[in-house]
Amino acid sequence: MKIEGEYMFDGTREQVWDVVRDPEVLATALPGTQSLEQVSENEYQGEMHVRIGPVAGLFSGLLVISDEVPPESLTMTVEGKGKPGFVKGTGSVQLISQEANKTLMQYQGDMQIGGRLASVGQRMMESVSKSLLKQGLDSLNQALLARQASQTTGEQVEYKPPSESEFAASVAKDMAGEVFSSRRVIWIAGAIVIIIIIILAAILTR
Secondary structure, three states: OEEEEEEEEOOOHHHHHHHHOOHHHHHHHOOOEEEEEEEEOOEEEEEEEEEEOOEEEEEEEEEEEEEEEOOOEEEEEEEEEEOOEEEEEEEEEEEEEEOOOEEEEEEEEEEEEEHHHHHHOHHHHHHHHHHHHHHHHHHHHHHHHHHHHHHHHOOOOOOOOOOHHHHHHHHHHHHHHHHHHHOOHHHHHHHHHHHHHHHHHHHHOO
16 A cells, blocks of 8 residues: 655754654654653654554554665654554655745555455545654654744643544545545445544543
8 A cells, every 4th residue: 555645844843853853742742652762773662552543553663764864854664463454565755845944745555465454445534644654743843843942932832632432533534525525325324434443442441
C-alpha cells in the first residue's frame, strides 16, 4: 500500500524539524502510544495500541531514521508486530520552507500489512491511514504552536493531545466523509457499522 501526501506546518523548517525529531513530542502525536524510547542516535523502540475497525491490539515496533539532511529531509523505516498482524514500511519526508514562516511537509512511502489487519480491506486501510496521518500531523502542529507560545511568553504553555476516544471519533468522521462522497449505498451502511464499532470500543477501553 502506498502512502503519500503533504501538510502545512505553522512554523519554520528548523522548528518543524526539532518537533519531528523529538521523541517526547512524537509519543503524544498519536493517542494509543504506550511508550517511545530512543535506543540509539537514530533508533526508537515503542509500543502502540492500534485500532482499525473491529481489529485492535498492542503493537511493538522499531523506528529507524536514516539519510538525514537537517532540516530538509529524512527517511523512516518502521517494523511493528502484534496479535492483530504486522506492519512494515519505509517512507521519506521532505520539509520545504514557505512564506510567512510556514513549512510544507511532503511525504511518501510504501507499507506492507499482514495478519488480521490485512483482512480489513485495502480501501478501509487507506482511509484510516490517511486519517491517522492527518490527525497525527495536526497534533504535531499543535505541539509546535505551544512550543512557540512558550518561547514568546517565557511561560510554559501546556499542549493537551486528543484522547483515544476523541481521536477515534475523528477517524470515524473522516471515513464517513469519504464514504458519503462516493454515493454508494453499500459503503454508507458499512461506514455506519464501522463508526459504531470504533466509538464504542474506544469508550470501553478508556
